[in-house]
Amino acid sequence: MTGNTKQTNKEVLLSIENKNVVSSYFGAMTFDQKAMRARLPKEVFTALQDTIRAGREITEEIAGVVAHGMKEWAMDNGATHYTHWFQPMTGSTAEKHDAFLSIDRDGTPIERFSGEQLIQGEPDASSFPSGGMRTTFEARGYTAWDPSSPAFLMKGGNCVTLCIPTVFISYNGEALDAKTPLLRSMNAVSKASLRLLETLGTKGVSRVKTFAGVEQEYFLIDKKFYSERPDLIMCGRTLLGAMPPKGQQLEDHYFGAIPDRVLEFMQEVEHELYLLGIPAKTRHNEVAPHQFEIAPLFEEANVATDHNLLIMEVMRKIAEKKGFALLLLEKPFAGINGSGKHNNWSIGTDTGVNLLDPGDTPEKNIQFLVFLVAVLKGVYKRADVLRMSISSIGNDHRLGANEAPPAVVTVFLGDLLERVLDAIESGKIDLKTEKQVLNLGLSQVPVVNKDYTDRNRTSPFAFTGNKFEFRAVGSSQAVSVPNMVLNTLMAEAVDDMADTIEAKIKAGKDRDSAILETLREEITATKAIRYPGDNYSDALQQAAKERGLPNLKNTPEALRVLESKDVQSVFVKYGVLSVEEIESRLNIRLERYVKGVDIEARTLQLMLKTLVIPDVSEYQGDIGSSFNNLLSASDEIGLSKAALKSQAGHYRTLAENLSLLIDLTSELDEVVEKLETLDGEFAKADYCADTILPFMLKVREVADRLELMVDRSRWQLPTYSEMLFEH
Structure with missing residues (x-):
């Protein structure tokens, strides 16, 4: 895009609807490198990229x-x-819009956007969660531009707004x-990894990056059903609802043909994401009815x-x-698969090397093995912190169910890597690996390359070829916290391994021996975290008990993990969070948990008193009259006592329930x-978990029994059958 950029941009946007080639308009609504080259002087563009x-x-x-250039x-x-688009500690995003319009001293209106306005904003911080770091009257907060994430345009109503990704801090500099903290953790893991790479003899790397690919699961139901369910509106999940005869037991929804109406939704979503430079790649039906993934x-x-x-x-x-x-929300329908957000995480260099790529001969790839074992070390030492990072009301209902990993964090590596690590530990390092293929014996079907390992869909933290998949993250959660924790525990583990290797070299060992000996020690020390079996099983x-693994x-x-001085010290050591920032996050998450359960319980009270009990009472009146x-007519029509007894029994059961x-x-x-x-x-919080939520389930069991006894025309709430099977 060069020359008359105003006309060119309009032409691009006007032609988007008619283009089927995504690459021709991908990122058209972002101030990406292509837009920067067109709008900025060459020397400024180069200086900006070098600085980033x-x-x-x-x-x-x-x-x-x-x-x-951005304003134009x-x-x-x-x-x-x-x-300034930012991420307060609400789990969502926030924005305050300012017009470009300004008035000059002589009263002339003019559109203005300065470097100072780009770099820094000042939203009111008093109404955002601070966890006690700020009082209500201490209202000042600052947003600061994050140039590593491109600015973008968002359409809403009939207007377009320039959104500038920023961080959000208090008047005294605390992270709000x-x-x-995510950006800080990325710097910490980079610094630690550069040191370890240097110890391993790797040259030419100036930065180590962490990457994420976030699979997003979700449900879609018709809006008319949603609007008639106070629990979905207020809580995001159904607090009542009897299971239909058919749920997901036939497993016929998974990867099935996408319904036309849903496909139309998906296509429009992808179109908007491509404009924003978001590389949406995959879409499909998930396991549960009306559940999908992007x-x-x-x-x-x-x-x-x-x-x-x-x-x-x-x-x-x-x-x-x-x-x-x-x-x-993670578990909108009881008895039906919930939704996760599989956080695929990897680490690599600015020279393009994935440090978790085993290559063709993982047993000889020392750099890979050292970073692989560092992940094991970090997860083993900080499994409780990793579990804390994905805790929430919604995820509590999901973790441990048939579709989700349990509350115990383990790591799955697969057969090949298990054999490689076992061989190194035992000193038998003559193991040889080869790429395997599957020959199906069908002339028309080509030979299929076989991966080094099968997948373990029950594992909360599984190695999947050249990355780790953290499967326990909840679908409604922002992934900033789990990625921040992953980066921090990795920085600590990498530093520890570098310390050990350097100490052995200083003691007189050659580098290769020091590395191999450190690998052996750490493989042995972290063996308890490796679990190849079914994580859903008893x-x-x-x-977990035998190995001393946390089971939260x-x-x-x-959340009690955040009270540990040892846990706090690692975040402080790497400059990711101060003690005050940790305590604030603990307070915020506790408060959100308690308020969330309180809202759910009060919503259930409302539904019982205004919908369920009146509906059942009315139906009971009809049955009683009948x-x-x-x-009265039994003698006249010759109805047997046995028949009367059966009908009386049905009426009694309804009345008793x-x-x-x-x-x-x-x-x-x-x-x-x-409460x-x-x-x-x-x-x-303990009272919510131990008393309120179990009592709500007890109430639900009775209400759900009654749903299956009441005439559908008398039951006001949309049923599971309707919500999950009607399009």
Whole structure:
């Protein structure tokens, strides 16, 4: 794009709808390198790219030129406002829009956007969660431009807004967002990895990057059903609902033909994502009815995090437009597979080397083996922190179910790598590996390359060829926290291994011997975290006990990890989080958990009192009248006592269950009100986990029994059958 860029940009955007070649308009709504080259002087463009690559601070002079070019590009594409787009500790995104419009001293209106406005903004920080770091009257907060993530244009209503990815900090510099610690962790793992690479004798690397590819699972249901379910509106999941005769037991939805209406939704979502430079690659039906998945290509971890948040936002908008409700909570339907967000994570150099790629002969690839074992070391030492990173109300309902990894964190490597590590540990390093093929014996079908290992879909942290797949992340969660934790534990493990190797060299060993000896020691030390079996089985639970692996069953248990001085020290050591920032995040997550359960319990109370009990009572009245009429006419029509007894039994069962539900609803009122009398967030969180949620399940069992007894015309709530099988 050169020359008359204003006209060129408009022509590009006008022609997008008619183009089937995605590459021709990919990133048209982002201020990416192509747009920068067209809008910025060559020397400024080069200086900006060099500064970003080196991780140096942008000068005001460069920022001023970039701001002008960015503003001109945005306005040419219809933007009238800009916003610093950031990620407060709410699990979502935030934005405050400012117009480009300014008034000159002589009263002349003019569009202006300065380098200072690009670099820094000042949203009110008083109403965002701070976990006690800031009081209500301490309102000042700052957003600061993150140039490593490209600015983009978002369409909403009839307007276009320039969105500038930023971090969000307090007046005193504390991180009030999820992105700042992620960026810090990326720097920490880079610094540690550069040191280890130097120890291994690797030259020419100036930066080590972490990458993520985030598979996003979700449900779509018709908006008309969603709008009639207070639980879905308020809580994101159904608090009541009897299982239909058919669920997912035939496994006929997975990878099945995508319904036309859903495919139309997917195509429009992908179109908007491509405009935003988000490389959506895969779409398919997931296991549960009305469950689907979208997966992008790998990107640097901070960009992948931004893009995943944008994917969720774009899907919400398109779903609304298409008459769907998008359900992102981890377990929207009890008894049906929940949704995860498989976080594929890898680490590589700025020279293009994936440090987790085993190559054709992994047993000889020392660099790969050292970084592989560093991952094992980090996960083994910090399994409880990794579990904490994905704890939430929604994920508590999902973890340990048939489709999700359990609360125990283990690592799956596969047969080949298990044999390689066992051979190194035992000193038998003459193991040889070859690429395997599958010959199906069919002349028309080519030979199929066989991967080094099968997949273990039950593993929470599985090696999948040249990366690790962290499968326990919840579908509604921002991936900034798990990636921040992964980077930090990796930095610690890498540093520890470098320390050990360097100490052995200093003690007189040659480098190769020092590396191999360190590998042997760490392979032995981390053996407990490797688990090749079925993670859903009771055997895993027993193995966790025997191996001393943490088994944190719910969010309150997991969050207690953040109170550990040892855990706090590692985040502080690597400059990822201060003690105050850790404590603030603990307070915020506890508060969100307690408030979330309280909202669910009160929503259940509302539904029972205004929908379920009135519906069942009305139906009971109909059945009672019918039975009385039948009783009066029984002699006349010659109805046997046995027949009368059967009908009386049905009426009695209905009445007994309704009476039980009324009593349980009254008890639920008392259980919920007691929450307010407790002191301390952990006391409240434990009460939610141990008392309120189990009692809600007890109530649900009775309500769901009644649903299956009541005339459908009397039952106001849309049923599972309708929501999951009607398009």
